Amino acid sequence: MFAFLSLTFAIYLLPGMFGAPIKLLSGIAPPTTYSEDKFLFNHGGLDNGLVKDEITAKYREHMHESGDGSVMVFHDLEIAKAYAKERNLPIMLDFTGYACQNCRKMETTVWADERIKSTLQTRLVIASLYVDDHEPLPESEHRYSEAIGGNVKEVGNIWAELQITRYKSFQQPLYAIIDHDGNDLVQSVGYTPDINVFKQFLETGIENFNKNKKK
Template sequence: MFNEGTGMSTIVTFISGFVGGLAALLMPCIFPMLPLTVGFFTKRHHNRRQGIRDALLYGLAIILIYVGLGMAITIVFGASALNNLATNGVFNLGFFLLLVVFAASFLGAFELTLPSKWINKAEENTGKKGFGGILMMAAVLALVSFSCTGPIIGTLLVQAAGSGQRLGPVIGMLGFSIALALPFVLFALFPSWLQSLPKSGGWMETIKTSLGFLELGLSLKFLSNVDLAYHWHWFDREVFLVLWIMISGCFGLYLLGKLHLEDHLTKGIGVPRLFSGILVGAFSLYMIPGLWGAPLKSIAAFLPPQDTQDFDLYTQSFKMTPQSGYGLVRAGAAGTKHKDLFHAPLGLSAFFDYEEGMAYAMSVNKPVLIDFTGHACVNCRKMEAAIWPDPKVLPLIRDEYVLIQLYVDDKTAVGSSTIGEINSKLQAEKFNSNSQPDYVLLDNKGKLLTQPVGAIYNAAVYAAYLQSGLNKFKKL
């Protein structure tokens, strides 16, 4: 009834892949090939119907190649390993460096290419009759366009693998390949549409460079994940924001024609590029109040937690609100274990150890809200920034429940294990789940009050979920 997180994550993964495919289509390596490829299929046969059939098979071949890549990633790593990748320090650090390389490539520092013998080998087989030859033509497209599509595909696979979804890479590549294949099929069905295509030109380089700035900004999220999991405190919220402000500021200046990269000289900019520059510049200015603690709810999911910020007027405003007003965070009992490592959002009192929190709940006769969360959990940050502060939700968490936050990806050693491993094992064995966020409502004896849920991006629905558990507890 309440849970909507898993389905939304799958949809978001597909949409991200689809948008990535559209972006790849507009790159200099692919866009000029569109009319040539469509013309080849429509002119190779005297029968137009056969040409359309071959174009349809070509689109299907593109989908098979990229979905096959996603399937291979899933098979090689396995479902459980994919879920662990999102919290693995080496994975996050490695992909931070990889995305920086991709960004540098898009910004013009160098060009990524595959070995020429791979391309030559594929081209040798394009003359085959039937679907085999068409499949090899699609493979040639994938290989030749790698310098443009490689960074996009790599980013999508990283995001999909890190999401922890069993078929995340497959779903992401399905969206990507459909967006890439669809124009080839449509233009084969309606050749007259080709006349309305814009001519190749500098606008494609603008798109490529823009993706470079976006990749550079995205890479910082992976570095932040490592910093949070190991408690280095080198990359707190204000540092992250300063870097994003600088990147988006440079991006905006580039779009407005004020920042010129090597070989990217701009004589003038059109209206679409002007509007894009204004939007990116506005986004850069939007983030500036975040340096003083503004929640920035629209992007909070990608930022380090609010509690990592040294100067935070936003959280202080909750603590200073009069007792009768909304926003009060009472100085209730909080856990002593791991209190130097973790801090609950919004100044809430919380426990960070399951046994300690349950013992306190028993002593005060209150129900328990367990929040299985993670440093690298994007949806967790979004819930804490956009849903928990809501006046329908905050009083329930603050006054009616004992809050226990359990981080499943923390790398702090406890004996021969880590805090994250202990909490992850507890979640899997006791509640048969390994996704985050995972909200569990218990009575103070450890029995479920209602079924656990994931992310719910509707404050009224989430408040109703909390209230349903509270009502059941009061009837016990």
């Protein structure tokens, strides 16, 4: 029996060797952007809703696939803001982590739902900010941060500091929607597996952004 179960599980995992999403492990496995495999399953093959024009071409190298591979995100906040300004769209801050199980659940279930996906693809610009991004910062940018209780030495430290100082929280995921000046457009939310609740969060932020544009 054990041998049979092991064989069954191995067969289930086999597509994952080639980049296919394995939803049973979505809360354990790293995000899809962590994979080095760029040519099979959800790596450019799905419709990501991107407008194929000069603006997209200019920023495409900074975009990363997330969720089921059909949602594009930025990992740099300033670049995300610049793109959002050119598109005249609000920005969703996605405070996340490579080791965050609930973040993966949100990306593979809520984000991938058709009621949510199209909004993330076309009506928002997403900045996925990994608080555990260990990319080192130049030594000239190192400094002490009271918020994180230590030195800012890595990219992730910047996003952790921003989340703590701005939103008084260090729980991931945390989602916020802001305008081009960094003003919040809706109350931030954390892990929200209820698709209707998350959809309302998105719609409120977008609606407030559009209202402010008309002023």
